[in-house]
Amino acid sequence: MIIITGATGQLGQQVIAALRQHLPADQIVASVRDTAKATRHLGDDIQVRTGDFDHPENLETTFRDAAQVLIVSVDKVGKAATDLHHAAIRAARAVGAGRILYTSHQGARLHSPFTADHDHALTEQFLAEGTTPFTALRHGFYAESALHMVGSGLRKGELRVPEDGPISWTARADLAAADAAILAQAGRIDGISPPLTGTKAYTMADLARLASEESGRDIRHVTVTDEEWLAATEARGVPTVYARMLLGTFLAARRGDFNVVDPSLANLIGRPPLGMRKILRDFLREPQGEAH
């Protein structure tokens, strides 16, 4: 069995859809917190098991008969995240899973100013300390995150952002397809994966230029201080902890942490990854569309 956690999340749903292209549905198990949500989002031919990393005492039942467990990282930061990830890894080890896969990040490194990347590095370390074979999937930065961060500015015609650096934005759907390809050929990537990224890295100024070209409007890029950006972001109702985490994206990008491109993603999915120009074009053509 291949067990996918976070199966009702955006990535997890797309991994399951992509995995269906490789394997019969009866080899796939969805691990979810909310079975009603699973019924709404997954086909009725996929076995659904309840699994909440907050209740590790039940996870050995969730993960039974696992040849591979894909642990999709949770939407939390700091110790709250690493404790949950480590609990899920311990349970996968306890049931004798053949391989543990974990959705890490291209910028994973200890003490990164982007705190999620410090957390990912800790979990990669924890995986490496065990004897169970593992694959840490170093996902590129979601292109959808770029839209979430600056999509409204692109629509309004002005990006007011702190000093940044190039980021190899990557479509979530491409990452899901790559994860499925790796799961379908167990062991194809052992240990820490190469960065699974789009083919080009873009600065915020590049995004403003691309969006200008695609929309035919002048979209300005203005660099503001970190403090000004934090204050404006908090004023929009973003909780301080998340505003600071988002600022960490700029701090890490500024020093080049996300300025890497690699052909592995394209090789895994057998086609060029979705480009940022196309992603921006689609976004700008859907005025009511929501960026996630």
Ligand SMILES: NC(=O)c1ccc[n+]([C@@H]2O[C@H](COP(=O)([O-])OP(=O)(O)OC[C@H]3O[C@@H](n4cnc5c(N)ncnc54)[C@H](OP(=O)(O)O)[C@@H]3O)[C@@H](O)[C@H]2O)c1
């Ligand atoms: N590569 C990147 O640039 C990037 C960007 C943003 C996020 N991420 C990471 O990638 C992950 C997946 O992305 P996504 O877009 O699919 O996010 P998402 O839609 O928020 O999915 C997160 C999943 O984690 C599950 N989850 C949360 N807490 C859990 C717990 N205690 N036990 C078990 N499952 C739990 C959620 O369950 P429910 O469905 O029940 O809520 C959900 O299915 C995110 O959670 C985040 O860690 C990566």
